[in-house]
Amino acid sequence: MLAVENLRKEFNNVVAVDNLSFKIEEGKIFGILGPNGAGKTTTIRTILNIIKPTSGFIGFDSKPITDEFFNIIGYLPEERGLYKKSRVIDIILYFAQLKNIPRIKAAEAADFWLRKLEILSYRNKKIDELSKGNQQKVQFIISVIHDPKLLILDEPFSGYDPINQQIIKEMIMDFEDSGKVIVLSTHQMETAEKLCSEILLINKGKEVCSGTISQIKKRYGKNHIKIEFEGDGAFLNSLPFVRHIDNYKNYAEIELKDDTMPHEFLKAVVDKINITQFSVIEPTLNKIFIDVIKESKN
């Protein structure tokens, strides 16, 4: 289990991370979400022990993270790049060796991963002969070649085409099943929504909200409904329990006031227009993200 308690990091009196706390169990994917400059990377770097926190505690299996943890941490940074003039296999073996994996075992694992990501034929090629997507696959291999217990992925899907995004997604889910602690930092709310068991939304270094996806949706979920209809829908705009409405000619998206149930709304309008479709929509994480960040700005 990874435990972060009251993490705080200051750079030259600027607070980058302010009093963050969270716990991640084995076999769980934890999403750290937030706008640019929210403090995600700083949080990740302190977990990686690359930079020291100003205060707070970071522990893995209730031991503080020290240099001994190098070999169980796998890290995929957001910005990608490799030694352009070096061969794929040499780079993989080099980083495996830095994680203390014996050469023979590393070579086996390298071939396994190259095959799995369908780039075995590039094994002996130089990096700059590979396409950008394939280079990223090599980098992904580097982050998992030593079978890390703690895997930190910063924007793992950026730069991949949809097919490869799917491959990477499946792999991350495999890691989840095999009991790794996975930290996922991303802007892609849709992916986070599908993959993460728990998320932490931060802004300006502070926690904005956290919890499981369903908890968050419940907390921030608003009464959203969508109707398609025939007839004059102009009266919808002035109904007392409508907080916000996007009214098109035969279609409307409506946000109801908190104490109004969707069926009450339905009852009130069913005689006046001919409803062809009616549904309650769950807010997307994306919507929550935007709303919450906007709110915290005000």
Added chain:
Amino acid sequence: MNLKKIFAVSKWEFIERVKTKTFIVSLILTPLILIIFTILPTFLAETGSRAIETIGLIDTSGVYLPLMREKLEKFRLPDGQPNYILLNLSGKNTPIEDLIADADSKILEGRLEGYIMIYHINEDSLMLEYRSKKSGSLYDIQRFEEAFNEIRFSLKLTERGIDPEIVELISRNINIRQIKIEEAGKETNVNFFATFFSSIVFLMLLMMMIIYSGGMLIRSLVEEKSSRLIEILISSCTPYELIAGKILGLGALGITQIIIWALVSLTLVSSSLIPPQIFNNILPILVYFLLGFIFYTSIFVGVGSIVTSEQEAQMITTYLSLILIFPVVFAITIFDNPNSSLINILMYIPLTLPSVMILRLNITPVNIWEILITITIMVLSIYITILLSAKIFRIGILSYGKRPSVKELLMWLKMK
């Protein structure tokens, strides 16, 4: 410190560098420059012309012709052929103007390399000229002049009734042989050019190696920084292990280069293409060479972690290595007076110490305590530089964008 990881880093740095084209080019190019510097002067200075030259001679007195021929015949080409064929262009009754016109046309036709004219104006005065299409080789002219003067000298003395044997005896030239005393009972022949060039060549080699490896180190740091590989690296090993590995790897690269060059030079010495006295002090020179190399490399680690672009990196490596060869400006001073006070100061500054010592070692006997003190200074400075560089490195590699100010750098150094 995890030695295994340090070794992994140094192995990677070494192998990835050795494989590059630039390394192979520098490996060949540098000895080539060494050869040009050491062999060419020897060649040019000692061999003179390589083909038989037909030289004309106009001698209005007629006395010099046989004697000149005799003198010039002694000069031989390496294959035993005579260097000069002397052609008599004098004519008893022809006016000198016609002789000259005739000889000049022969030169223009290419039948003669040039001709010597000995023209008696009167009993006591005489004119000596060498006329040719191109201004003649200094070497040839020096020979002609010497031959003529020797002949004239002995003719004049014999005219005054001096025993030809005595004339022969005193006209024998004796050249100074320079001997350098290094230790009791041991003498070394000094070949000025050889010592001068060997010291300069060692410095050039050191400078090129530093520019080349330093540039490579900084470029790789800039690459690692801009690609964020550095973050993967330091989430795998400590910055100190990374630095130690990089310096070791480059050190190994330097040693490889030195060994290959040493082998090349040994072959050249054994085939007597370069004078062996160049290698008289090779051991201490190599020590300073290596210490200087490591010292500059460790500076570059610190510098490399704060530069933001390759151009900037290139500029800094070049400026720093200029400091290294700064003492070459004083090379002549060092030759004149190897113990001058300026040299005594530069000798103890780590940036210039290696070059001053490399220059001094070949010129003047150096006390063993001087060697010990300077080596200690170098080792200590390397240690301190690595510590400081590591501190800057640790923070510098993670700060992207703008270069830190001096104030920020000082703050980094104070950080625990």
